[in-house]
Amino acid sequence: MSAELLGRKLIDCGTKIVAVGRNYAAHAKELGSAIPKEPVLFLKPTSSYVREPDPIEIPKPITEVDYEAEIGVVIGRRAKDVFEEEAWNYVRGYVLALDMTARSLQNVAKEKRLPWTVSKGYDTFTPISKFFQLKKTPIPPLSFWLKVDGQTKQKGCTSDMIFSIPFLIHYISGIMTLNEGDMILTGTPHGVGPVKAGQTITAGIASPAVQMTFPVITRPD
């Protein structure tokens, strides 16, 4: 079996997506949020994954959702209370992911001091690329980008993360055990914004060459 297919099966047997908020200083700033002293964590359901060629669906009555391009780290084996120095041993591979967010719902939730779950958890709200692996650790900085209808909206690099991948694995695994196939979404850089039905998102990584395309539609009745 190819590494790509193995990775797909691995992700399909995962049981959680642990997403990190505000892990790039310029993005925290653009949302008017404080730069966190420890990682901001939230969960997305694995039912929100979508892969090419399927579309991102905007649920009515919402008419726009925000894209957030992020590097996803796929866990390869059970990780509990992992030391930062050992963390790379628990990584099996990576995806490029979008943490789609119904910002209007998230803002209301924040206002009411309620969870972000619904705003982040709809079906198709976590588009992911093909799975890929990197041989050397620590991994080289990954530069990634996102375009809407061909226009560049986000450009980021993992070297700008506030909390590194090994630190995130250490931190999260000290709270909740990570299992094979679980995913960590490592946060989004500056430049988030809305898409509407009819638009198309493309996103990619420079090296290794990863690219993905997702049309945006209104969720069918």
Added chain:
Amino acid sequence: MSAELLGRKLIDCGTKIVAVGRNYAAHAKELGSAIPKEPVLFLKPTSSYVREPDPIEIPKPITEVDYEAEIGVVIGRRAKDVFEEEAWNYVRGYVLALDMTARSLQNVAKEKRLPWTVSKGYDTFTPISKFFQLKKTPIPPLSFWLKVDGQTKQKGCTSDMIFSIPFLIHYISGIMTLNEGDMILTGTPHGVGPVKAGQTITAGIASPAVQMTFPVITRPD
């Protein structure tokens, strides 16, 4: 295989716990929260399940966590956009569950308008009873209780839920697809409060006879 063992396997292959907040009016009131117009949802990771005879662990430096006794509904098959009238067809069985909550962390999170994930997501923060089934639908009202060191703290009945089980399945499945083995925690009645290491929680349902016991310890280093 016994129904109980089948249920256990089913839960072990689930990928999410969708928890409902403030589903009993008297509990919303005791936390000073508004009675919700639609269900308040949040996710707990399945890595937080714990079964007898294992203990509930309080992670340092926290010294107390709140119990919340809740009825858990175990989904039997893929549920997407389910009509309320069809919802019982998607239920395979039930558990009695505790939605353990680090209230101090949750209160800080609310203050900062951040997710409740960490306060609800530690390993052992979702103790569950054996799985049981009920033949008739709609199910009869389930009366359940929780004691700390033998002293009654919570008494509730599913007939007091603001949002019924079929409505919750309809509502949640319209947002995120529920899969086989997924769990809905239906909210807790009045009487939540803290436990410390050294105490013991017992909880049960009157009929069918379900009972469970969980000692509380400090999480070992």
